[in-house]
Amino acid sequence: xxxxxxxxxxxxxxxxxxxxxxxxxxxxxxxxxxxxxxxxxxxxxxxxxxxxxxxxxxxxxxxxxxxxxxxxxxxxxxxxxxxxxxxxxxxxxxxxxxxxxxxxxxxxxxxxxxxxxxxxxxxxxxxxxxxxxxxxxxxxxxxxxxxxxxxxxxxxxxxxxxxxxxxxxxxxxxxxxxxxxxxxxxxxxxxxxxxxxxxxxxxxxxxxxxxxxxxxxxxxxxxxxxxxxxxxxxxxxxxxxxxxxxxxxxxxxxxxxxxxxxxxxxxxxxxxxxxxxxxxxxxxxxxxxxxxxxxxxxxxxxxxxxxxxxxxxxxxxxxxxxxxxxxxxxxxxxxxxxxxxxxxxxxxxxxxxxxxxxxxxxxxxxxxxxxxxxxxxxxxxxxxxxxxxxxxxxxxxxxxxxxxxxxxxxxxxxxxxxxxxxxxxxxxxxxxxxxxxxxxxxxxxxxxxxxxxxxxxxxxxxxxxxxxxxxxxxxxxxxxxxxxxxxxxxxxxxxxxxxxxxxxxxxxxxxxxxxxxxxxxxxxxxxxxxxxxxxxxxxxxxxxxxxxxxxxxxxxxxxxxxxxxxxxxxxxxxxxxxxxxxxxxxxxxxxxxxxxxxxxxxxxxxxxxxxxxxxxxxxxxxxxxxxxxxxxxxxxxxxxxxxxxxxxxxxxxxxxxxxxxxxxxxxxxxxxxxxxxxxxxxxxxxxxxxxxxxxxxxxxxxxxxxxxxxxxxxxxxxxxxxxxxxxxxxxxxxxxxxxxxxxxxxxxxxxxxxxxxxxxxxxxxxxxxxxxxxxxxxxxxxxxxxxxxxxxxxxxxxxxxxxxxxxxxxxxxxxxxxxxxxxxxxxxxxxxxxxxxxxxxxxxxxxxxxxxxxxxxxxxxxxxxxxxxxxxxxxxxxxxxx
Ligand SMILES: Nc1nc2c(ncn2[C@@H]2O[C@H](COP(=O)(O)O[C@H]3[C@@H](O)[C@H](n4cnc5c(=O)[nH]c(N)nc54)O[C@@H]3COP(=O)(O)O)[C@@H](O)[C@H]2O)c(=O)[nH]1
Numbered sequence: 076x077x078x079x080x081x082x083x084x085x086x087x088x089x090x091x092x093x094x095x096x097x098x099x100x101x102x103x104x105x106x107x108x109x110x111x112x113x114x115x116x117x118x119x120x121x122x123x124x125x126x127x128x129x130x131x132x133x134x135x136x137x138x139x140x141x142x143x144x145x146x147x148x149x150x151x152x153x154x155x156x157x158x159x160x161x162x163x164x165x166x167x168x169x170x171x172x173x174x175x176x177x178x179x180x181x182x183x184x185x186x187x188x189x190x191x192x193x194x195x196x197x198x199x200x201x202x203x204x205x206x207x208x209x210x211x212x213x214x215x216x217x218x219x220x221x222x223x224x225x226x227x228x229x230x231x232x233x234x235x236x237x238x239x240x241x242x243x244x245x246x247x248x249x250x251x252x253x254x255x256x257x258x259x260x261x262x263x264x265x266x267x268x269x270x271x272x273x274x275x276x277x278x279x280x281x282x283x284x285x286x287x288x289x290x291x292x293x294x295x296x297x298x299x300x301x302x303x304x305x306x307x308x309x310x311x312x313x314x315x316x317x318x319x320x321x322x323x324x325x326x327x328x329x330x331x332x333x334x335x336x337x338x339x340x341x342x343x344x345x346x347x348x349x350x351x352x353x354x355x356x357x358x359x360x361x362x363x364x365x366x367x368x369x370x371x372x373x374x375x376x377x378x379x380x381x382x383x384x385x386x387x388x389x390x391x392x393x394x395x396x397x398x399x400x401x402x403x404x405x406x407x408x409x410x411x412x413x414x415x416x417x418x419x420x421x422x423x424x425x426x427x428x429x430x431x432x433x434x435x436x437x438x439x440x441x442x443x444x445x446x447x448x449x450x451x452x453x454x455x456x457x458x459x460x461x462x463x464x465x466x467x468x469x470x471x472x473x474x475x476x477x478x479x480x481x482x483x484x485x486x487x488x489x490x491x492x493x494x495x496x497x498x499x500x501x502x503x504x505x506x507x508x509x510x511x512x513x514x515x516x517x518x519x520x521x522x523x524x525x526x527x528x529x530x531x532x533x534x535x536x537x538x539x540x541x542x543x544x545x546x547x548x549x550x551x552x553x554x555x556x557x558x559x560x561x562x563x564x565x566x567x568x569x570x571x572x573x574x575x576x577x578x579x580x581x582x583x584x585x586x587x588x589x590x591x592x593x594x595x596x597x598x599x600x601x602x603x604x605x606x607x608x609x610x611x612x613x614x615x616x617x618x619x620x621x622x623x624x625x626x627x628x629x630x631x632x633x634x635x636x637x638x639x640x641x642x643x644x645x646x647x648x649x650x651x652x653x654x655x656x657x658x659x660x661x662x663x664x665x666x667x668x669x670x671x672x673x674x675x676x677x678x679x680x681x682x683x684x685x686x687x688x689x690x691x692x693x694x695x696x697x698x699x700x701x702x703x704x705x706x707x708x709x710x711x712x713x714x715x716x717x718x719x720x721x722x723x724x725x726x727x728x729x730x731x732x733x734x735x736x737x738x739x740x741x742x743x744x745x746x747x748x749x750x751x752x753x754x755x756x757x758x759x760x761x762x763x764x765x766x767x768x769x770x771x772x773x774x775x776x777x778x779x780x781x782x783x784x785x786x787x788x789x790x791x792x793x794x795x796x797x798x799x800x801x802x803x804x805x806x807x808x809x810x811x812x813x814x815x816x817x818x819x820x821x822x823x824x825x826x827x828x829x830x831x832x833x834x835x836x837x838x839x840x841x842x843x844x845x846x847x848x849x850x851x852x853x854x855x856x857x858x859x860x861x862x863x864x865x866x867x868x869x870x871x872x873x874x875x876x877x878x879x880x881x882x883x884x885x886x887x888x889x890x891x892x893x894x895x896x897x898x899x900x901x902x903x904x905x906x907x908x909x910x911x912x913x914x915x916x917x918x919x920x921x922x923x924x925x926x927x928x929x930x931x932x933x934x935x936x937x938x939x940x941x942x943x944x945x946x947x948x949x950x951x952x953x954x955x956x957x
Contacts, residue, residue, distance in 0.1 A: 098368055098371050098372040098375055099368060099372055101368070102364055102365065102367075102368030102371075102372075105364055105368075106361055106364055106365070109357050109360050109361055109364070110357055110361070112357075113353050113354065113356070113357035116353055117349075117350050117353055117354070120346050120349050120350060120353075121343075121346055121350070123346075124342070124343050124345065124346030125320075125343075127342075128320050128337060128342040128343065129320070131275070131337060131342070132320055132321075132322045132335060132336075132337060133322070135275060135276065135280075135322075135335040135337070136322045136324055136333065136335045138270070139270065139282055139333050139335050140324055140326070140333050142270045143267055143284060143326065143331075143333050144326060144327070146266065146267065147243075147326065147329055147331070149180065150180075150185070150225070150243045150260045150262070151225050151243070151329075153178075153179070153180050153185065153187060153260050154225055154243060154244070154245040154258050154260055155245065156173060156178050157169060157170075157173065157179075157187060157189065157245075157258040157260075158245050158246075158247055158258050160172050160173050161189055161247055161255075161256075161258065162247065162248065162249075162255075166189045166191065166197045166198050166256070167197070167198060169189060169198065170187075170189075170198050170200055174200075179200055180260070182200055182201040184262055184263075184266060185260050185261070185262050186199065186200070186201065186203070186233075186240070186259070186260070186261045186262070187199065187200045187258070187259065187260050188200075188203070188208075188258070188259040188261070189247075189256065189257075189258055189259075190208055190214065190247075190256045190257045190258075190259060191255070191256040192218075192247075192254055192255050192256045193207070193209060194207045194208050194209025194210070194211075194214050194218075194256075195207050195209070196208060196259075197256070203236075206234045207234070208234055208257075208259070211228070211231065211234070211242070212228055212229075212231075213226055213228035213242045213244040213257070213259070214244070214257055216228075216244070217244060217245075217246040217254065217257045218254055221246065221252075221254070222246065223245075223246065224245075224328075225243055225244070225245055225329060226243070226244045226245070227241065227242075227243055227286060227292065227329060227330060227331055228241065228242040228243075228244065229241075229286065229288075229290045229292065229302075229303060230264050230291075230292055230293075230302040230303050233261065238263070239263070239264060239302070240261035240262060240263060240264070241261065241262055241263075241264050241266075241267070241292050241293070241302075242259055242260075242261045243259070243260040243261070243262075244257045244258065244259050244260075245257065245258045264284075264292055264293035264300065264302045265293065265295075265300050266293075267282075267284040267292065267293040268282040268283070268284070268293050268294070268295035268300060270282070271295050276335075276337065277337065277338055277341035277342070278297050278338070278341065279296065279297050279317050279319070279338030279340065279341055280296070280297065280319075280335075280336060280337050280338060280341070281294070281295065281296045281311065281314065281319055281321065281334065281335065281336030281337070281338075282294075282295045282333075282334070282335055282336075283295070283311065283333070283334035283335075283336070284331055284332070284333055284334075285306065285323070285331065285332045285333075285334055286330055286331055286332070287325070287330035287331065287332065288305075288330070289305045289306060289307060290303065290304070290305050291303060291304050291305070291306055292331065294306075294334075296314060296315055296317070296336075299315075308323050308332075308334075311323065311334050311336055312336075314336075317338050317339075317340070318338070318339040318340070319336040319337060319338050319339055320336065320337050320339060320342055321334060321335065321336035321337075322334070322335050322336075393425075397425050397426055399425060399427060400427065400502070401427060401500045401501065401502045402424070402425065402427040402428035402430075402431045402432075402500070402501040402502070402503075403423075403424060403425040403427070403428055403498065403499075403500055403501075404421065404423075404424055404428055404498070404499040404500075404501065405421075405422040405423035405424070405493075405496065405497075405498050406419035406420065406421060406422060406444065406460065406496050406497050406498075406499060407419065407420045407422045407495055407496040408464055408495060408496050408497070409443060416460075416461050416464060417445075418443040418444060418445045418446070418452075419443060419444040419445075419457075419460060419496065419497070420442070420443045420444075421439040421440055421441075421442050421443070421444070421447075422440070422496065423436070423440075424436050424439055428501070430482070431481060431482055431483060431501065431503065432447070432480060432481060432482075433480065433482060434447075444456075444457065445457075447480055448478045448479070448480045448481075450477060450478055450479075451478055454474070454476075454477060454478060455472060455474035456474065456478075456486070456488060456499070456501075459472050459474075459488060459490055460490055460497045460499065463490040463491070463492045463497055464492050464496075464497060466492075467492045468491075468492065469489065469490070469491050470489070470490045471487070471488065471489045471490075472487075472488050472490075473485065473486070473487045473488070473504065473508075474486055474488065482503075483503035483504075483505050484505040484508070485503070485504045485505045485507075485508035485509075486501055486502065486503060486504060487501070487502045487504045488500070488501050488502075489501075489502075518530070519531035519534075521594070521595040523573055523576055523577060523580075523595070524576060524577055524580035524581075524595050525580075526580050526584075526593055526594050526595045526601075527592065527593075527594035527595075528594065528595060528596075528597075529594070529595075529596050529597060531594060532592070532594035532596065532602050532604070533653055535592050535594070535604060536552065536602075536604055536653040536656070536657070537653055539592070539604050539606065539646075540646055540651070540652065540653060540656075542606075543606065543608075543646055543647075544647075546608055548606060548607055548608035549606075549607035549608075549645055549646060549647070549648075550604065550605070550606055550607065550645070550646035550656075551603070551604070551605040551606075551607060551613045551614075551617075551643055551644075551645055551646075552602065552603070552604060552605075552643065552644045552645075552646065552656040552657060552659075552660045553602065553603035553604075553605065553617055553620075553641050553642070553643045553660060553675075554596075554600065554601075554602055554641070554642045554643075554644075554657065554660035554661045554663065554664040555583075555600065555601040555602070555603065555620070555624075555639050555640070555641050555642075555664065556599060556600050556601075556639065556640050556664050556668065557575075557576075557579065557599035557624065557637050557638070557639050558637060558638040558639060558640055558668070558672035558673060559636075559637040559638065560572065560575065560576075560598075560599035560637055561599070561819065562819045562849070563575055563630065563635055563637060565819040565820070565822045565823040566818055566819055566822040567630055567631050567633070567635070567822075568631075568822075571630040571631050571635075574628075574630055575628055575630060575635065575637065576595070576599065578628050579601075579624055579628075579637070579639075580593070580595060580601070582620075582623040582624060582626070583601060583603070583620050583623065583624070585623065586616055586619040586620045586623050587603070587605075587616060588605075588616065590606055591603065591604065591605050591606065591613075591616065592604040601639075602657070602660070603616070603617070603620065605617075607645075617641055617643065617675050618675070620639070620641070621638070621639060621641060621673070621674070621675055624637065624638060624639040625637075625638050625639075625673065638672055638673035639672075639673065640664050640665075640667035640668045640672050640673065640674065640675075640676075641663075641664060641667055641674070641675035641676070642659075642660045642661060642662060642663025642664025642665065642666065642667055642675075642676055642677075642678065643660055643663055643675065643676070643677045643678060644656045644657070644658075644659035644660040644663060644677075644678040645677070645678070649678045659678040659682075660678060662678060662682045662683065662685075662686055663676045663677060663678040663679075663682055664676070665682075665685075665686070666682050666685060669685070689745065692731075692741075692742060692745055693745055693749055695731060695732070695733075696729075696742055696745060696746060696749065696751050697749075697751060699729060699731075699755075700751075700754045700755055700758050704729055704730050704731065704732070705727055705728065705729055705730075705755065705758060705759075706727075706728050706730060706931075707725045707726065707727055707728070707759065707762050707763060707766065707932075708725075708726050708727075708728055708929035708930055708931055709723035709724065709725055709726070709766075709780075709929060709930055709931075709932065709935045710723060710724045710726060710922055710927060710928065710929040710930070711723050711922065711926060711927045711930070711935065711938060712724060712779075712781070712900060712920055712921070712922045713920065713921055713922065713926050714919070714920055715910070715913060715914050715918055715919060715920055715921050716914075716919075719942055720778070720938065720939060720942055721778065721779065721920070722778050722779035722780065722781060722813065723778055723779075723780055723781070723935060724780075724781040724783075724815070724922060724929075725759060725762075725763040725766075725780055725781065725782050725783075726739065726783075726929045727739050727743075727755070727759050729741070729742050743785065746785075747785055747786070747787050750787070752785050752787050752788055753787070753788065753791060756784065756785065756788040756797075757797050757801070759782060759783075760782055760797060760798060760801040761800075761801045761804060761805065763780050763782050763801075763812075764780070764801045764802060764804070764805035764807040764812060765804070765805040765807075766780070766932055767780040767805070767807050767811055767812070768805045768806050768807040769932075770932075770935075770936065770939070771807075771811070773936070775936065775939050775940070775943065776939070776943060777811055778811065778939070779810070779811050779812070779813050779841065780807075780811060780812060780813065781813040781814070781815050781843065782812070782813070782814055782815065783815050783845065784814050784815065784816050784820075785820075786817070786819070786820045786823065789816050789820045789828070789831070790820075790823070790824075794831065794835075795831065795834050795835060795838070798812070798814070798835060798838070798840065799838065802838075808839070809838050809839030809840045810839050810840075810841070812840050812841070813840070813841040813842065813843055813863075813864070814835065814840060814841070814842055814843075815842075815843050815844075815845040815866065816828075816832075816842065816843075816844065816845060817844070817845050817846050817849075818844055818846070818847060818849070821844070821856075821860065822856070825856055829859055829860060829861070832860060832861045832862065833861050836861040841862075841863045841864070842860075842861065842862045842863060842864075843862060843863060843864035843865065843866055843900070844860070844862055844864070844865050844866060845866050845868075846866065846868040847865045847866055847867055847868060847888060848867060848868050848870075848871055848884055848888055849868045849870065857891075857895065858895060862897060863897060863898060864892075864897060864898045864899070864900055864920075865888060865891075865892040865897050865898075865899050865900070866899075866900045866901070866902055867885055867888050867889075867899065867900070867901040867902065867918070868902065868903075869901075869902045869903025869923075870903075871884050871885050871888075872885065872901050872902065872903045872904055872909055872913075872923070873903060873905075873909075875908065875909045875912045875913070876906070876908035876909060876911075876912055882912065885901070885912070885913070885916065885918075886916045889913075889916050889917050889918050890917075893917065898919045898920060899917075899918050899919050899920070900918070900919065900920035900921060900922065901913050901918050901920070901921045901922075901923075902921075902922050902923060903922075903923050903924075904921045904922065904923030904924075904925045904926070905923050905924045905925050906925060907925070909923075909925070910925060
């Protein structure tokens with residue numbers, strides 16, 4: 076069941092009043108009231124009952140007293156009548172007289188006797204035999220005392236028949252007033268209790284006739300009759316173990332008391348019944364009350380406990396949410412007349428939410444979501460909340476915020492349905508989203524240029540192929556490789572290289588049409604995807620790109636110029652899938668390189684033949700060293716001042732079994748690429764050293780032989796070791812060996828290069844920088860090179876005499892070299908004009924076709940002999956003839 080969180084906290088007093096603590100108190104008071112009323116009623120009932128008992132007693136007493144008084148009056152009457160008759164007629168005639176007038180009492184109840192002064196019964200009714208009562212106390216009382224009153228004796232046995240009787244006696248006097256005997260009226264004691272009525276006295280009621288002497292004349296309790304016992308008035312309250320209400324009254328004119336008693340048990344039985352009934356009712360009411368209040372109390376206690384939990388949970392929630400990094404919104408659903416959710420009203424928020432929304436909690440409490448932001452109704456947030464209210468449970472979603480009131484771009488929202496509304500936990504995930512975007516971008520883009528990377532280009536190419544297929548249009552895939560980038564990178568450093576790539580990337584981008592794509596494939600390789608839909612040709616874009624790349628760039632305060640080689644494959648003619656198109660574009664690009672760079676080539680099937688040839692060459696190259704297919708030619712180096720050959724440059728040739736004699740440009744890059752350069756370079760080094768040593772041993776003037784060292788060769792760890800080995804094996808002195816390295820090779824890792832050059836220099840070997848001017852050596856770096864010669868690249872020499880720029884460069888290099896105390900050699904000197912310029916500008920040495928092409932060893936030997944002094948030449952010729 077959903078809990079409502081919209082209930083506000085109730086006031087303390089109300090919470091206290093209906094709390095489980097008040098209930099027992101209230102129940103206790105009610106219980107007390109019940110019992111007070113019950114006890115009071117019982118007491119009242121008791122009082123009424125006791126009053127009724129008193130009334131009954133009084134009534135009984137009245138009745139009993141009247142009865143006994145009547146009986147006693149009758150007895151006394153009889154005594155007086157008999158006395159009168161005796162005193163008038165004598166004892167014997169008295170009864171006859173009385174019987175005649177009917178004044179004698181019935182003999183069944185009373186015995187009447189006349190006793191003479193000796194105590195002898197002289198007459199009796201009913202008749203009995205004579206006997207003496209002289210010893211009886213009642214006779215003696217009258218004999219001894221002259222009293223006209225009736226004496227009532229305690230119950231005693233009759234002398235005649237042994238029956239128990241109460242004796243009432245009166246004194247008889249003679250004419251002189253002397254004692255003349257007594258008159259006795261005796262009766263059964265039961266006579267005085269015969270009026271016992273069960274209906275009034277109950278089973279245990281009491282009637283008694285007691286003498287003033289305390290001796291009981293007759294006592295009836297229920298069916299039991301007794302007499303003779305002496306009892307005090309208060310003892311009648313508890314006889315035979317039965318408690319009774321009793322009353323005693325003295326009879327007038329006779330020393331007797333009448334006593335009536337009602338058994339408390341019987342007299343109060345109605346009351347007791349009622350009392351029990353009331354107690355039972357009160358007991359039941361109490362039990363119901365206790366049970367009810369206990370249950371109620373338990374319920375209230377549980378309720379209070381639950382409220383406490385809820386309160387604590389709310390307090391915890393409030394504390395937790397207040398400190399939370401997430402924004403909490405408690406929103407109550409607002410429904411329209413049809414019951415549909417039309418809005419959400421703010422109910423509660425935390426401080427993070429206040430910040431996010433720019434309103435305080437108090438301000439928000441009076442607002443609705445759509446009231447705050449009308450766009451909210453169409454937002455993902457609103458839809459999510461409605462959904463969670465309909466489906467329940469917990470829902471999460473991320474959405475891009477379009478509500479200007481929320482100060483976040485991306486939000487993560489977790490919603491929980493509660494009774495009547497939702498709790499929304501909202502987190503600003505803008506930073507995470509941006510980071511993800513960045514990550515996504517990085518995964519698909521090149522960090523340096525920001526262009527799509529290889530994986531992205533592949534994906535875009537797949538899309539572009541699909542689109543071209545759909546539209547039945549052509550797609551151009553251009554593979555672009557920068558020419559000379561390596562040189563810039565190696566010479567000016569990686570930062571300059573990076574800058575160059577960024578500029579080139581930007582320029583390429585500027586050349587594209589809408590819908591074209593440029594990406595960086597890695598290193599200095601770029602790929603263009605150009606659509607040729609609707610007959611619009613893409614070739615002009617390629618030309619624009621080529622020209623844009625060719626524009627010079629200022630890097631490290633130097634103007635640098637690079638070009639690019641472009642290879643193009645066209646969908647669907649050159650391939651139907653991305654891989655094939657890229658492969659063919661790459662092939663075309665290599666063809667562009669082969670054709671002198673800075674041009675664009677469209678893929679043709681023949682290009683594959685070139686590639687195949689290249690592979691074939693590579694295969695042959697692997698065995699060429701072992702099979703002795705290489706040979707060295709030597710180009711003389713001439714002193715410009717003397718015109719004498721002072722050294723030679725060893726240049727390698729490959730006598731290919733199929734293709735004939737191949738120049739180094741055809742196989743050196745392949746050897747570099749494949750690593751065969753290590754073995755080939757070692758062979759060149761050893762062969763050159765051996766040849767030079769042979770020439771020297773043949774008596775020719777010693778020459779310094781120059782050997783070209785390629786970049787990978789120079790970087791190899793074992794270079795110094797290999798050089799030392801070549802010298803050792805050939806026996807050539809180190810001063811007759813020179814190694815030529817290019818600027819780019821040195822600049823690639825300047826520190827290590829300088830260290831390695833230092834090692835070689837220390838061995839006594841000379842070092843020169845080849846193709847100087849085409850790299851980007853800094854002057855400060857140049858100072859630290861342990862070199863002896865700079866070689867001016869033939870590209871600057873070619874136009875000497877006609878190109879002022881080249882002339883300026885050449886003369887600058889010469890001046891610079893001399894300032895650094897280096898010798899300068901110019902290569903590719905083909906004309907007298909060039910030689911004249913060089914000589915005139917102080918160039919020290921030259922090599923070129925003007926003087927000699929590269930020569931086979933024997934040809935060179937002949938040339939050297941020609942310039943040797945005559946005696947040396949003669950010796951040489953003789954040696955040759957021998
Ligand atoms: N790592 C190695 N590189 C080598 C080796 N042998 C040669 N090479 C490098 O190959 C490049 C081409 O060399 P090559 O075809 O031999 O051309 C050289 C000369 O023939 C040429 N040259 C000399 N004089 C002239 C001239 O007057 N005009 C003209 N057009 N060309 C001329 O120049 C090349 C020598 O250049 P350089 O080395 O810069 O002095 C070349 O770069 C060689 O370095 C090798 O064994 N290992």
